Amino acid sequence: MVNLDIAARTPCRCYTYKGEPKICYSKGIIGSMSKGQIEAYCKPLIKVGESKRVKEFIEAKEEALKEIEKIPPRTPGRLEKWLSAMGKALRKRGIEV
Known part of the structure; x- marks a missing residue:
């Protein structure tokens, strides 16, 4: 603010x-x-x-969450798996980060 x-x-x-x-x-x-x-x-x-981009990011987020949903929060390595899943889901939609 x-x-x-x-x-x-x-x-x-x-x-x-x-x-x-x-x-x-x-x-x-x-x-x-x-x-x-x-x-x-x-x-x-x-x-x-x-926005097409907002829609794609939210869809990618939902897809990545499904991939890591069984890993309890604060589990060592969970963040890396989340980032990897998110990157994969974004690349699938043609978004490079």
Whole structure:
């Protein structure tokens, strides 16, 4: 948050996924907003529409989560497996990271 007053007075522009705001930006805030910030500051909320890239990232995330869902959180090596699965899912969609 850079400027609370500006953030509170200006509308948010949000990319949606399945009709719900997922990545939102507003003047007065640097970077994309958290869910709490969206609820607090996005009145009005302008839906920019669905972004193909956002859709692909979310689908890749869901695919990668399925690959590691049986590994308990904080298990040594889980992060590396998550990053590997995420990279594979993104590359499958033509996204290089």
